[in-house]
Amino acid sequence: MGKKKCVAMLLAGGKGSRLNSLTKDLAKPAVPFGGKYRIIDFTLSNCANSGIDTVGVLTQYQPLLLNSYIGIGSAWDLDRKDGGVTVLPPYAETSEVKWYTGTASAIYQNLNYLKQYQPEYVLILSGDHIYKMNYESMLEYHVEKRADATISLIEVPWAEASRFGIMNTNEDLRITEFEEKPAEPKNNLASMGIYIFSWNILKEYLEMDARNTKSSHDFGKDIIPTLLEENKKLYAYPFKGYWKDVGTVKSLWEANMDLLNDECDLDLFDHDWRIYSVNPNQPPQYISPEAVVKESLINEGCTIEGEIDKSVLFQGVIVGKGSIIKESVIMPDAVIGENVIIEKAIVPDDAVIPDGTVIRSFDDEIILVTQEMLNGVHPAF
Amino acid sequence: MKRKLLGVIDATTYHDDLEELLTHRSLAALPFAGRYRIIDFVLSNMVNSGIRSVAIFPKMTYRSLMDHLGSGKNWDLNRKRDGLFFFPTPVVDSDLNKIGSFENFAANLDFFYRSSQEYSIITNCYTVFNMNFKPLLDWHIHSGCDITEIHHEDGTPMEMYLVKTSLLIKLIETRNETGYTCMRDVVLDPDQHHSICRYEYTGYAVMINSIQNYFSTSLNLLNSDVWKQLFIKEQPILTKVKDEPPTRYLKGSEVQNAMIANGCLINGTVENSIISRGVKIGKGAVIKNCIIMQKCVIEDNCYLDSVILDKDVKVEAGTILTGTARDPLVVRKGTKQGALMNS
Numbered sequence: 059m060g061k062k063k064c065v066a067m068l069l070a071g072g073k074g075s076r077l078n079s080l081t082k083d084l085a086k087p088a089v090p091f092g093g094k095y096r097i098i099d100f101t102l103s104n105c106a107n108s109g110i111d112t113v114g115v116l117t118q119y120q121p122l123l124l125n126s127y128i129g130i131g132s133a134w135d136l137d138r139k140d141g142g143v144t145v146l147p148p149y150a151e152t153s154e155v156k157w158y159t160g161t162a163s164a165i166y167q168n169l170n171y172l173k174q175y176q177p178e179y180v181l182i183l184s185g186d187h188i189y190k191m192n193y194e195s196m197l198e199y200h201v202e203k204r205a206d207a208t209i210s211l212i213e214v215p216w217a218e219a220s221r222f223g224i225m226n227t228n229e230d231l232r233i234t235e236f237e238e239k240p241a242e243p244k245n246n247l248a249s250m251g252i253y254i255f256s257w258n259i260l261k262e263y264l265e266m267d268a269r270n271t272k273s274s275h276d277f278g279k280d281i282i283p284t285l286l287e288e289n290k291k292l293y294a295y296p297f298k299g300y301w302k303d304v305g306t307v308k309s310l311w312e313a314n315m316d317l318l319n320d321e322c323d324l325d326l327f328d329h330d331w332r333i334y335s336v337n338p339n340q341p342p343q344y345i346s347p348e349a350v351v352k353e354s355l356i357n358e359g360c361t362i363e364g365e366i367d368k369s370v371l372f373q374g375v376i377v378g379k380g381s382i383i384k385e386s387v388i389m390p391d392a393v394i395g396e397n398v399i400i401e402k403a404i405v406p407d408d409a410v411i412p413d414g415t416v417i418r419s420f421d422d423e424i425i426l427v428t429q430e431m432l433n434g435v436h437p438a439f
Numbered sequence: 440m441k442r443k444l445l446g447v448i449d450a451t452t453y454h455d456d457l458e459e460l461l462t463h464r465s466l467a468a469l470p471f472a473g474r475y476r477i478i479d480f481v482l483s484n485m486v487n488s489g490i491r492s493v494a495i496f497p498k499m500t501y502r503s504l505m506d507h508l509g510s511g512k513n514w515d516l517n518r519k520r521d522g523l524f525f526f527p528t529p530v531v532d533s534d535l536n537k538i539g540s541f542e543n544f545a546a547n548l549d550f551f552y553r554s555s556q557e558y559s560i561i562t563n564c565y566t567v568f569n570m571n572f573k574p575l576l577d578w579h580i581h582s583g584c585d586i587t588e589i590h591h592e593d594g595t596p597m598e599m600y601l602v603k604t605s606l607l608i609k610l611i612e613t614r615n616e617t618g619y620t621c622m623r624d625v626v627l628d629p630d631q632h633h634s635i636c637r638y639e640y641t642g643y644a645v646m647i648n649s650i651q652n653y654f655s656t657s658l659n660l661l662n663s664d665v666w667k668q669l670f671i672k673e674q675p676i677l678t679k680v681k682d683e684p685p686t687r688y689l690k691g692s693e694v695q696n697a698m699i700a701n702g703c704l705i706n707g708t709v710e711n712s713i714i715s716r717g718v719k720i721g722k723g724a725v726i727k728n729c730i731i732m733q734k735c736v737i738e739d740n741c742y743l744d745s746v747i748l749d750k751d752v753k754v755e756a757g758t759i760l761t762g763t764a765r766d767p768l769v770v771r772k773g774t775k776q777g778a779l780m781n782s
Contacts, residue, residue: 093685094701132512318687326684327704337680339513341670342473342700342714344661351694357685358474358701371685 060140062112062175064197064254066105067165070098070185071118071158076306079428080406085117087185088124089310090389090407092317092326092333093357093370096127097304098185099335102134102143107331108193110181112141114171116164118148118157133336146171160275166264172257180260182253182277188313189250189301190324190331196295197254206259206290209233209282210252212297222248223278225294233292236282247294250301253277259290300324311404311424314370314387317355338373338390348379364394378413403427444576445556445604446485446493449538450478450504450564451528456649459769460749464503467495467564469647470732470750472660472669473700473715476507477647478564479678480669485560486514487674488572492521494550495564496543498528507679514677524550537621538563538598541614544607551608559607561622563598567656568644569669569676575601575638584636588626592641600626606633643668654747654767657713657730661696683716691722707737721756728764732772746770 074086081089087098098115105113113136117124124145131143146168148157158164165172165182172180179200181193191210200208211225224243226235237243263281267273273280285292300323304310316322326333340359345351350365359374364381371377371388378396387404388394394405395413403417403425411417411432419425450467460469467478478495485493493516497504510516511523528543539561544551551559558579560572579587579601586606589599600622602610610619619625626635643665645656659665670676683702688694693708702717707724714720715732721739730747737743738756745762749772754760757778762768770776 320689327687327702332682333684334682337682339675339677339680341666341676342698343686344663344666345694345697345699347696349695351688351692353690353692354688355685356688356699366688 060175062141062177064110064112064179064181064193065141065172065175065177066110066113066181066183066193067168067172068098068101068105068113068115068183068185069161069164070115070124071121071164072184072186073119074186074305077310078307078426080307080310080404080426081120083120084123085119085121085185086305088120088127089304090372091188091304091310092314093355093372094338095333095335097188098124098128099134099333100188100190101183101185102128102131102136103331103333104189104191104193105183106134106136106334108191110193111136111138112175112177113143114146114168115143115185116146116158116168118164121145121147127336129336134334141175144171160273160280161277162264162267162273162281163275165260166268166275169261169264172261177257180255180257182251182255184251186305187250187301187303188324189297189299190328190333191252191297191299191301193252193254196252199295200254200256200293203231203293204291205254205293206256207282207285208254208293208295210250210295210297211247212250212301214246214248216243216246219243219246219248224248227294231294231296233286233294236278236286238278247296249278250297251278253282254295259285307404307426308424311387311402315368315385317370318353318368340373346379349377364396364398372407400427443557444488444490444572445554445559446482446490447539447544447559447561448478448481448485448493448495448564449540449543449561450495450501451498451540451543452538452563452565453499454565454648456651457647457653459650459771460653460747461500463500463772465497465500466647467497468501468504468507469565469653470715471567471647471653471657473698473713474681475676475678476504477567478504478508479676480567480569481562481564482508482514483676483678484568484570484572484674486516486677488576490560490572491516491518492524492554492556494524494526494547496526496528496547498543501527509679513679526550537623539600539622541611541620544611545614548608548611551604551611554604556604559602559604561600561602561607563646565647566597566599566644567647567669568640568642569671569674570640570642570644571674572601578638579636582636583634585633586622586626587636587638588622589640590637591644592639595646596623596626597640597644597646598623601638650747650767650769651765654730654745655764658711658728660698660713661711681716692720706739707741730767749773752776 070087072086074081130137136143302313343360346363349362352367356371357373363379364377367384372390374391377394380397384401389407392409394411399416401418405427469477516523526547587601589597686703692705699714700716706722707720712729717734719736723740727744732750735748735752737754742759746768751773753775755777
């Protein structure tokens with residue numbers, strides 16, 4: 059196996075429990091986003107576009123769909139002779155089965171995977187976020203700073219800073235202090251959960267952490283604070299641009315709506331930084347003579363006979379005559395009957411919405427349509 | 440089926456009536472229905488019918504065809520054994536429009552010797568249809584015929600033939616003695632000793648052979664009866680994937696009765712038209728009864744009626760371009776159309 063300068067480890071085992079029924083059968087990174095993608099496409103495409111050709115994807119929660127979706131990585135051009143994408147599930151050893159109990163333990167248990175590439179640097183990523191980022195630039199920064207670890211940070215609104223892990227730095231951007239969800243933040247630079255470690259440091263501290271029975275084996279809670287205590291060189295890498303954690307139904311809906319906004323920094327049409335995904339290979343969308351389509355994002359394979367306003371439609375969606383879809387996200391292959399009204403809702407894949415159904419929110423809540431609702435059990439309508 | 444039927448696509452055809460669209464590409468690579476090339480239909484039909492070995496015989500200007508088909512991966516034909524084969528023909532001056540020219544096949548006779556498939560289907564590359572060849576093969580075997588020719592229900596021969604591979608080899612080998620130059624010669628010879636049968640195909644099928652027929656067949660896709668016969672979930676038409684984002688409709692767009700591929704940015708009005716991947720349509724622009732191919736840019740306030748824009752055409756702001764249903768205006772690949780140069 060060839061030596062690699064930088065290997066990426068992508069944590070994709072998250073449950074995303076605040077996405078409710080959307081993550082009942084699949085891990086959060088596999089949740090559909092933006093009319094044709096799954097959340098993990100952004101991180102995998104960033105790797106491909108940044109020239110990182112060796113990516114370990116760590117799965118744990120509901121991995122079936124994610125595993126088959128990633129396949130051998132060809133959708134992201136990561137089917138390589140040497141390296142490429144490798145799905146790394148938890149495994150059993152002679153003495154016990156070792157579940158990934160924290161982000162650090164997940165990487166620790168795959169040190170053997172990393173060792174075979176003898177990397178100089180390891181990039182730790184999470185498959186939960188929507189953003190475009192050049193990891194190569196971050197790596198150059200890490201090398202230039204001769205850092206032991208570099209953490210990517212984004213400016214968040216001061217009012218929200220206490221929800222994040224906040225990094226305090228000196229003028230040279232060296233991290234002096236890390237505070238997890240501080241009540242009174244001194245800074246508004248939040249960790250994006252993206253780390254670059256020099257391999258020797260990572261190996262040493264992961265092994266040390268694994269022996270510590272009191273540790274929760276988490277990068278943010280355990281590894282980073284320990285490195286700071288021991289005065290290791292940790293640098294902040296400030297990121298500018300669109301970055302969103304789509305951990306809730308509302309934030310998932312918002313991120314989809316952001317794509318309809320001209321001011322939004324997330325450009326899906328940039329040919330120099332394409333977001334790759336497994337293409338469904340469906341015919342072009344058909345917009346009927348009765349249809350009205352306004353300010354929307356619509357994928358191939360859709361048949362539209364109703365009115366679509368400020369909405370995102372995934373592949374294969376059918377919208378019947380007289381139906382009105384407003385400010386909503388309709389996931390793959392959902393069939394919307396005739397004279398249906400859907401407003402501010404997320405309709406999951408393969409849902410069948412009967413003729414005349416009205417799904418509408420009376421407050422600002424975003425409705426996540428479920429089968430129970432359609433069966434009439436739910437009081438929402 | 441896997442080891443039974445060999446697919447042979449004759450992609451050497453050139454139609455003078457399509458000249459304006461064929462200067463940079465072979466007929467097989469003619470863009471169609473927003474995201475496909477014409478050859479995708481017959482090739483997908485073969486794959487959907489369980490054929491695992493397909494030989495394509497292209498001729499001249501086959502760069503775009505090779506680029507489109509690549510390793511055959513999008514059709515699941517990048518296999519260790521069998522898969523997709525290309526045999527660019529070295530024959531320069533043969534009659535261009537004979538489907539299944541034995542002279543072309545002869546140059547690659549080794550391929551036929553090596554193929555283990557008992558039967559071969561020889562087709563043209565420019566028919567728009569979605570047909571399962573399995574019933575045809577069963578019918579052929581059951582009928583005991585030597586050669587089966589597919590006819591459309593309206594009586595037109597579809598230039599597709601089913602034959603035992605061993606007989607095909609014999610026909611190629613003996614072409615000089617028999618004087619047969621192609622499958623059609625064999626089928627039309629009243630004196631020959633082979634049994635010839637007709638298989639009637641009743642589904643939708645159109646052979647693209649002129650600009651007029653390309654234009655009307657394209658716009659006919661907007662008719663849902665036609666659409667439903669071509670795009671069947673269980674028998675998908677496969678093509679090269681492009682990783683374009685979904686199409687975005689911006690403020691002020693008005694779209695009715697249109698087929699639109701991915702990666703488009705639509706600001707203006709689109710009616711009765713086919714819009715291919717990655718097309719940009721500016722504010723106030725009106726596109727009616729048009730076929731717009733990949734990556735065209737139509738700037739603000741243009742008016743286009745009955746126009747075929749070949750790939751990468753740029754239409755500058757305020758330009759008016761019109762043709763008629765019988766005689767659509769064809770704008771050549773990669774050109775720029777300005778408001779002032781237009782007559």
